Amino acid sequence: MSKPRKPKGRPISGWLILDKPVDFGSTEAVSKIKWLFNAQKAGHAGTLDPLASGMLPIALGDATKTVPYVMDGRKIYEFTVSWGEERSTDDLEGDVTQSSDRRPTEEAIRALLPNYTGTISQIPPQFSAIKIDGNRAYDLAREGEVVEIPSREVEVFRLTLLACPDADTAHFEVECGKGTYVRALARDFGRDLGCYGHISQLRRTFVAPFAEEVMVPLATLTALEAIEDRDERIAALDAFLIDTGEALSALPHIVISDDQAHRLKMGNPILLRGRDAPVAESEAYATARGKLIAIGEIGEGEFRPKRVFA
Missing domain, CATH: 3.30.2350.10 (Pseudouridine synthase)
Structure with a gap:
């Protein structure tokens, strides 16, 4: 063997x-x-x-x-939209599919932003990692297929127009939730403004935490x-x-002893005592001596491990 x-x-x-x-x-x-x-x-x-x-x-x-x-976690992006062209990939990489000589005013852009704040419905780009019948959308798009990607709800917590350096471009910052496509925002901005648009620059500056x-x-x-x-x-x-453990800062946290850490590493639950002990949490994490030991759930006076760390 x-x-x-x-x-x-x-x-x-x-x-x-x-x-x-x-x-x-x-x-x-x-x-x-x-x-x-x-x-x-x-x-x-x-x-x-x-x-x-x-x-x-x-x-x-x-x-x-x-x-x-x-x-x-939440994410923050800074991005530039270039007006006048819509592209197959919704960024600089794709072929031009629509064009216009029209350009939006700064006032028109600012008036549009509330429509894209909060819970919004968004159709992901054709060139995206969304799965369609078991296939990635970008694989189908590269083969020349035009697929119907269903819209889905995403969260946009904050959307700010940073600058309009010239008639052809506008700089934005967006704070959004999981699954939001910034390229789709640029595409939809351009369609609503009647001038078309695509991402010409994109930078992610924050991923919580x-x-x-x-x-x-x-x-x-x-x-x-x-x-x-x-x-x-x-x-x-x-x-x-x-x-x-820094990745888990949004979860409830308990500090445990070395003996309790040993029990968790063996896959066993531990008892939580004291008036300040959490009563019920679907997810929490436990540390001993500042080191992450386990992620688990709290209930009936116990911490039950789901994932244990070396």
Whole structure:
């Protein structure tokens, strides 16, 4: 009987908040970070298009178990819409499908924004990761198929016009919820204003709970490859990692003892005592000595683990 294969790489856990450059795919970025850190596992929390820059949270090791909690978080984008053309991809990459000589006034743009604030109905772009009958929409679009993508409700918490530098462009900032396509906003703005439009610049500056200040440029990380001493190089890279538990800051938190941590790691529930103990929570996380031990539920005076961390 063959022995199970030992995972390749280091069993590290944490978040690297990458400032992704333009013309660099999200999957490509994850592969690069996994290789740089020599990590066993890696994944990202929310795709950024190759033509977009900015925050791409990348989970290493056990932190991949917390990816869904970051995927569900609010996001902030700064983006530029170029008026006069609608494109097949709703950004610079696609072919022009509609054009107009008409240009919107600043007053018309500002008057439009309340229609796109709150819970809105949005049809995702043809070139998107939405699944249609088991196929990705962008795969079907690349094969020349025009598919009917159903509309869905998304949340736009804040939408601000930052500037209109000229008649052809407008700069915006949007704070939105999971599943919102900024490219679709640009497309729909242009249609409503009767001038057509597409994204010509897009940058993500925030993915809850990670702030813009913790982003690390890819060039900063790749520059460390020049350090010949492996241990020194790894230490320099690891200094940029954020603790796995930071991804769970929106959940209720309990602090436990070493004995309780041992029970949770064995998959057993623990009793919660004291007047301040939470009564019922569908999801919470437990730490011991500042380290994440488990995500679980609280009920009937117990914390029951769902996911346990090394």
